[in-house]
Amino acid sequence: MSSDTNPDENYIPPKVWEWNSENVGNLAVVNRPFSGATHEKVLPVGKLALQLYSMSTPNGQKVAIMLEELLEQGISNAEYDAHLINIRKGEQLSSGFVEINPNSKTPALMDHSITPPTRVFESGSILQYLADKFDALVPKGHAGKTECRNWLFWQMGCAPYLGGGFGHFYFYSSVRMKYPIDRFTTEVKRELDVLDKHLAKNVYMAGDEYSIADIAIWPWYGSLVLGNLYGAAEFLDVASYKNLMRWAKVIEQRPAVQRGLEVNRI
Ligand SMILES: N[C@@H](CCC(=O)N[C@@H](CS)C(=O)NCC(=O)O)C(=O)O
Numbered sequence: 612m613s614s615d616t617n618p619d620e621n622y623i624p625p626k627v628w629e630w631n632s633e634n635v636g637n638l639a640v641v642n643r644p645f646s647g648a649t650h651e652k653v654l655p656v657g658k659l660a661l662q663l664y665s666m667s668t669p670n671g672q673k674v675a676i677m678l679e680e681l682l683e684q685g686i687s688n689a690e691y692d693a694h695l696i697n698i699r700k701g702e703q704l705s706s707g708f709v710e711i712n713p714n715s716k717t718p719a720l721m722d723h724s725i726t727p728p729t730r731v732f733e734s735g736s737i738l739q740y741l742a743d744k745f746d747a748l749v750p751k752g753h754a755g756k757t758e759c760r761n762w763l764f765w766q767m768g769c770a771p772y773l774g775g776g777f778g779h780f781y782f783y784s785s786v787r788m789k790y791p792i793d794r795f796t797t798e799v800k801r802e803l804d805v806l807d808k809h810l811a812k813n814v815y816m817a818g819d820e821y822s823i824a825d826i827a828i829w830p831w832y833g834s835l836v837l838g839n840l841y842g843a844a845e846f847l848d849v850a851s852y853k854n855l856m857r858w859a860k861v862i863e864q865r866p867a868v869q870r871g872l873e874v875n876r877i
Contacts, residue, residue: 641701647709654707656721657692664696664708665718667876669774669830669840670734674718676871677741677748677826683867686745688724695875735767738823748823759817762824770831772798782841796847799835803852806832810854825862833859 665671681689712732776795816824
C-alpha cells in the first residue's frame with residue numbers, strides 16, 4: 612500500500628453509527644458522543660472576584676492574555692485567581708466545571724463581583740464580556756467596534772479548522788492520513804493568506820489599535836507562524852506570510868502576552 616492510499620477507502624458507513632471508544636485512540640478519555648459530567652467534583656474558588664478555569668492552550672491563553680492586558684492598563688478589578696483544569700486528565704468533565712460550562716471545554720470564567728455570580732464560557736464570549744465590563748480593548752467608534760467583532764467571530768469560526776482539523780490530523784492523530792491533512796492544510800493556508808492580506812493594510816486586526824480581535828487570533832495563528840504550535844512552521848511555509856509574521860512578532864513582545872502564556876501552564 613502506498614502512503615498516499617486511504618487505508619479506509621473501502622469503508623462503508625453503517626446505517627446507524629455506534630460508538631466504540633477504541634476508535635478515537637488516545638483521545639478516548641474526553642472524546643465521547645454525549646455531554647455531561649463524568650465525576651463529582653466542586654471547583655476551587657479563590658478570594659478575588661474573577662475566577663479563571665483554564666489550561667494554557669490557545670483558547671485558554673486568550674483569556675489569560677486579556678486579563679493581563681487589563682492589569683497592564685492599571686485596571687486592578689481585573690485581578691483574578693487562575694485554576695488549572697487539566698484537559699488531558701479529563702478535569703473539564705467534573706460536575707463543577709460542567710456547571711459553569713455545559714460544553715465542558717476550557718476556558719471558563721466566573722464573575723463573583725455581581726449577584727448572582729455570572730458564568731461565562733466560550734473564549735470569544737469571555738473576551739467580549741471582559742471588554743464590556745472594563746470598557747477596554749475594543750475600538751470606540753461604530754466602524755472600529757464592528758470590525759473588531761468581525762475578526763473576533765472570524766477567529767471563533769476558523770480556529771476549529773486549524774485546531775480540530777489541521778492540528779488533529781497533522782500533529783495529534785496516531786495515524787498520518789494524506790486526505791485530511793491535505794484538506795485542512797489547504798484551508799489553514801487560505802486562512803493564513805486572509806490574515807496576511809489584511810495585515811498588509813492594517814497594523815492590527817481592527818485597524819491601528821490593538822484589541823480583543825488580536826488577543827483572540829494571536830494564540831492560534833500567531834503561535835502557528837512563530838513555530839510554537841504543531842511544529843508546522845516549515846510544512847506550512849509560514850515565512851511567506853510576511854505581514855502576519857510582522858504582526859505575530861510585535862504582539863509576542865507585549866509583557867502581558869508573555870505573562871498570559873505562563874498562566875495555568877503545565
Ligand atoms: N469554542 C471554544 C473551544 C474551547 C476548546 O475547544 N477548548 C479545548 C482546549 S483549547 C478543550 O477544552 N478541550 C478539551 C476537550 O475537548 O474535552 C472556545 O473558544 O472557548
